[in-house]
Amino acid sequence: MNFELNENQKMITQMVRDFAEKEIKPNMKKWDDEEIFPIETMKKMGELGLLGIYLPEEYGGSGFSYLEYSTALMELGKVCGGIGLSVAAHNSLCTGHIYYHGNEEQKKKYLPKLASGEFIGAWGLTEPNTGSDAMRMKTVAKKDGNHWVINGAKNWITHGLSGDVAVVLVRTGDLLDSNGITAFIIEKGTPGFSAVKIGDKFGVRASETAELIFDNVRVHESQVIGEVGQGFKQAMQILDGGRISIAALSCGVARGAYESAVKYSKEREQFGQPISNFQAIAFKLADMATEVEAAELLTFQAADLKNRKQNLTKQGAFAKYFASEVAVKCGNEAMQIMGGYGYTKEYPAEKFLRDARLMTIGEGTSEIQKVVISREILK
Ligand SMILES: Cc1cc2nc3c(=O)[nH]c(=O)nc-3n(C[C@H](O)[C@H](O)[C@H](O)COP(=O)(O)OP(=O)(O)OC[C@H]3O[C@@H](n4cnc5c(N)ncnc54)[C@H](O)[C@@H]3O)c2cc1C
Known part of the structure; x- marks a missing residue:
């Protein structure tokens, strides 16, 4: 087992970070306030190879694995859960269904357009x-x-x-x-x-x-x-893979909330000292850090199973269930750590919390993940 990010994951992390800094961060408040789906930004992500990230090059894809795909979604989630959700749905659901279950003619007709962003799925x-x-x-x-x-x-x-x-x-x-x-x-x-x-x-x-x-x-x-x-059988397989993407996105949202809370807690002073000095705050951060790390490990485990074409029903549900609940918890705790400021749109916690709430619902609710997990462990 190697827990280090591979070279491609490191490269993708930097690429998505640079893209988010330039194209997403300056606009995301407007998109969020006005509920704008930025289709041009999606198309630019197609040019970067993020819309066909695990498709083979013969179909216009980037030829990466689910590890790199998960990494890209983790980085997007740290910035904007909405954009991350769109990239996840496009790749895992529409594109994935045609790639894994379509015939050669369908793949040749649709996948290159989906990978380039000419088509949104x-x-x-x-x-x-x-x-x-x-x-x-x-x-x-x-x-x-x-x-x-x-x-x-x-x-x-x-x-x-x-x-x-x-x-x-x-x-x-x-x-x-x-x-x-x-x-x-x-x-x-x-x-x-x-x-x-x-x-x-x-x-x-x-x-x-x-x-x-x-x-x-x-x-x-x-x-x-x-x-x-x-x-129906195809859809269940697609959702197994889709759960990895929502888990990865949840990890990103959770880490984004956690990092914003760390920064705030070091800057905000009460009683003559940074609030991070108070054990009540530091312990919240310790819990968040531990759980984000655990969520990432579960997600990479499921991604690795997917890469090796192993059954991932249980581990995909583990990852999706745990990571999405961690995202909600981190959004909530970040808001608590930011106090009254966290309750406003001027600070990032409330958006992380709002975006995180979808993760426990979309592509199978937490309750349904527990149905899947219990069915698997009681087999
Ligand atoms: C923003 C967004 C994007 C989405 N995108 C897509 C998409 O692209 N494609 C798509 O097909 N769908 C999409 N969905 C739908 C999403 O997958 C569903 O909302 C989700 O599966 C839950 O279904 P439901 O909303 O009908 O809730 P319900 O199934 O009605 O569930 C309501 C509540 O009952 C609980 N419940 C239901 N059955 C059980 C059970 N057996 N045991 C215990 N509890 C149970 C649920 O956990 C939940 O708490 C999206 C949803 C949202 C909000």
Whole structure:
């Protein structure tokens, strides 16, 4: 075991840090206040290779592994959880689904565009009435010659409005049949396919979220990913990988909150001394430092399993559950350490806390991670 960052991880850390300093930090308050999804910034990240980071070079990707991918998300999370979420959803969900389950023609058609940022990708599993219980989805596709006709709606879809292409999970069989769901690739502009932005989010406000509506959307059978009926199994595998990305992002948010709290506690004086001198504050920092480090180790462990094509259902859930809860705790403690100032938008703690709150909900809530973990350990 080697716990050092590899050379590529070090290079990516510096690259993302430089990019964030120049392109994200100066604008993120405006994006957060006004709920702007900065699509041009996303495209610039495509130019840097961050939108196809683990794709092989033959598909226009950067050819890195999940270790480098996790590192990039950790760095983004330290700056803006919203931008990090968009990069995670684009890479792990839409791009990942086509890469891991698509045929060669689909990969050649979509992956280079997704990797370069020419296309922004969305992925739709959740519906207005089915989140954790995705198997009961109501969006249906009926076969009509060599086309499928899709009707229904998907909710909470990252880049649902601005995305150029979406992978969507749709019922093609009976309710509750795990072989009754199919994944389709749908391009923006397909007649009957529309989206409505969901506004007023608590956090990750720079990441666009939307409802997708399907009104007799005709999709050619060549847009089916893998076999008809295999979509649910594919989605569960995609979520295993996706959990690594949310874990990594959570580590970044947690570390960002922790570092801002350390800085503040050394500068802020009360009773004639820096508040970091008070054990009550120093112990909070000690807890945060320990838990961030543990979250990073769990995340890299899951990333390593993914790289080695091992089953990572349990370790991915460990990482996602633990890291996301640590992110919320660190955001909360950073706010406490900053006192009244921490309660304002002038100081970073409140944004870290708001962004962190999504991490325990998206791509499977903490409760669902515990369902997954307990199922695995009690097998
Ligand atoms: C900003 C944002 C971006 C998102 N992006 C996407 C995306 O790109 N694509 C996509 O498909 N989805 C996306 N989602 C949806 C997200 O994955 C769901 O919100 C999440 O899976 C939870 O589903 P739900 O909101 O319907 O909550 P519910 O499933 O209704 O859960 C409500 C509560 O009940 C608990 N609960 C449910 N079932 C159980 C159980 N069996 N045992 C114990 N507790 C349980 C949950 O833990 C939760 O606390 C996004 C959501 C947000 C907020």
